[in-house]
Amino acid sequence: MNTTAKALIAAGALAVLASPILAQQRRGGDRLPQSCRAEIVKLCGSDRSQLRSCLPEKVSELSEGCRTELRSRMEGRRGGARAGAKAPAPQTLAYGSDSLQALDLWVPQGAKSAPLVLYVHGGGWKRGSKNSATGGSMPAHMLAQGYAFASIDYRLVPRNTVEEQASDVAAALAHVLKRADSLGIDRSRVVLTGHSAGAHLVALVGTDERYLKKVGLSFADIDGVMPNDGAAYDVAGQMSAGPKMMAETYVQAFGTDPARQKALSPTLQAAAPNAPAFLLLHVQRPDAVAQTKALAEALQRGGSQAEIGSFPGEGLRGHMEINRKLGEPDYPATPVMDAWLKKVLG
Template structure:
């Protein structure tokens, strides 16, 4: 694997936070009509749901947006292809909002993801969802959150669920699977952001690190996707190794792309039939969801 020069966390995430709210992030496919659902009382505890066409019940893909834990939104965060592509392949699809730092903690964000899934599954008959055939997918900060829910069973358990309710997890180009390691690499600006997000207590940082939460049980399957950011590659490799050591089935796939452009491209282009990651994810979903 060819390595690119290190892109600093400061420049990458700082630019990401601005880009998350930009028009480029606001493209939304028009192939299906979304239903807006609430899963809590906060204004951000909402999700959009697209029913699968044709025969139901259908497997479900749940997408979690990025934005550095303190920005981002479900509206358009999926990129221009995912909704049409995955519903076109017979999956139901949901895009989830969650409460944001500093008004919420990372623990509350992970709980929001579990609670959103529980709300969908409580309505599985009405929504045409096949219970037990669910994949969590997230980009950037969302990759960290779905990986955390997929490795620490407390969040699903509190929502009344277990790993029997999901088949797999797809983290897309995350770089905070090992929070203390990522904080150590951070520059001055992002050091302050990470301290705001994860605090200064080492035990809490480890508790919020999927790499340190991989002792069984975990979600049954993981597919780790990344571009060629040095910190992202390293952290994906370490999470892969930790999952394998725990006996969890994991695959890891790397794709071209460096820095912020590559980080944005993998999320924007996933679902585009001409983009390399799309076929890999399609085959993995077909195997895992049946």
């Protein structure tokens, strides 16, 4: 493992272990799995100075799953810091009674009818935050394009179910659209987007209309869906062929009942009707590539326009990079996204 990777993981460990996460005082968000916390404490203790010297030397002794968890959190924190520096402060709205049913909203100054792009964070359905997973440049970039941008929190597994998470996505959208006039948003021009687990959730809401109907909406209220580097569009297929390190996460989210797994699989829910247009982004992760291709084909059979955007990047690094860099003008996916949004939103 190179020096940069060791430093990244050590910084990630410092960030998470120096916070209330280790004591499990925070719900959801950035909490590490208990097994990973136990590994780190057993290896290096929980003292900050001890971690700083211990982790770079002993990081290779952590399990691959724990190293991945730490890298993921550190990348998310770095992206969130950039986002806050480039965009004005958002307004925060509650769309439900749970503390995680909240969203941050940016609207172009003086806008009266800005199209809305609503973003759903990733995190394995069990963690993540509207604060740290929006990507470095998306809020400011969306504002510069004349779009309103919303980033939502949603209730997390295991306390809540994936079905409830999809319901939260629909409820957050309904909350904003009901207040569209006062917020300066055009309720007739809407795109949903999300990364990783968030990609799965927006694809599910875009293929199973039941979630929208529960809150008084329908596919007619969505112009497009842009899932970003998801790999669980066919849940059973991913659980069978996907990375073994994710097996526990998938079982926790989707269970073992084949009927439930099918109901939560956008690819298997993509028979018409669906949202009218999709842009499916992915990097070069074999499972994401295969799952994206299968979803696009299912959507096309169902009568939706489905395009694929394929970009450089491998493994976790590529997976995090496409979230962190999307919106940066020199990142290859940004002009593809911009052209598609302009076509879909007008």
